[in-house]
Amino acid sequence: MGxxxxxxxxxxxEYSExxxxxxxxxxxxxKDSITYEGSTVEELTKDFEEAIDDYLALCEEKGIEPRKPYSGVLxxxxxxxxxxxxxxxxxxxGITINAFIKNAVARALGMVL
Known part of the structure; x- marks a missing residue:
C-alpha cells in the first residue's frame, strides 16, 4: 500500500479489483472519515487533495477546529x-521517560529530533 x-x-x-x-x-x-478515489494516480491525488481542501473549508465555514490526523498522545x-x-x-x-521513549521511536523510524 502506498x-x-x-x-x-x-x-x-489502495486498489479495488x-x-x-x-x-x-x-x-x-x-471520527471524521475522509475518502477519495480515482482511475489513475493523478486522479486519485487530485481527489485526495480536493477532499482535504473541502474538509478544511467545511471546518472553517462551521467555525470548528479541523481534527488533526494524530494527536501526538499515545x-x-x-x-x-x-x-x-x-x-x-x-x-x-537525565531525561524524562516520555522523552526517552519518543527518542527511541524516532531513532527506530530514522527520524532526527
Whole structure:
C-alpha cells in the first residue's frame, strides 16, 4: 500500500479489483472519515487533495477546529521489565521517560529530533 501526503494529512492508496479503481482514506481520522478515489494516480491525488481542501473549508465555514490526523498522545503498554529498563535508561540520560521513549521511536523510524 502506498501513501499520499497533503497539508499534514496522510492518505492510503489502495486498489479495488472489483471496481477497477484506486481509492483511499485519510489515516488517523477515526471520527471524521475522509475518502477519495480515482482511475489513475493523478486522479486519485487530485481527489485526495480536493477532499482535504473541502474538509478544511467545511471546518472553517462551521467555525470548528479541523481534527488533526494524530494527536501526538499515545498510550503504550509495556511489560514491567521494559518499563523499568526505560525508566532507568531515561534517568541515566537525565531525561524524562516520555522523552526517552519518543527518542527511541524516532531513532527506530530514522527520524532526527
Amino acid at each position: 501513501y499520499l501526503k497533503y497539508k499534514g494529512y496522510t492518505g492510503s492508496v 472489483e471496481d477497477k479503481c484506486l481509492f483511499g482514506k485519510v489515516q488517523g481520522m477515526a 498510550n503504550v503498554r509495556l511489560t514491567p521489565e521494559i518499563h523499568s529498563g526505560a525508566a532507568i535508561a531515561a534517568q541515566k540520560e
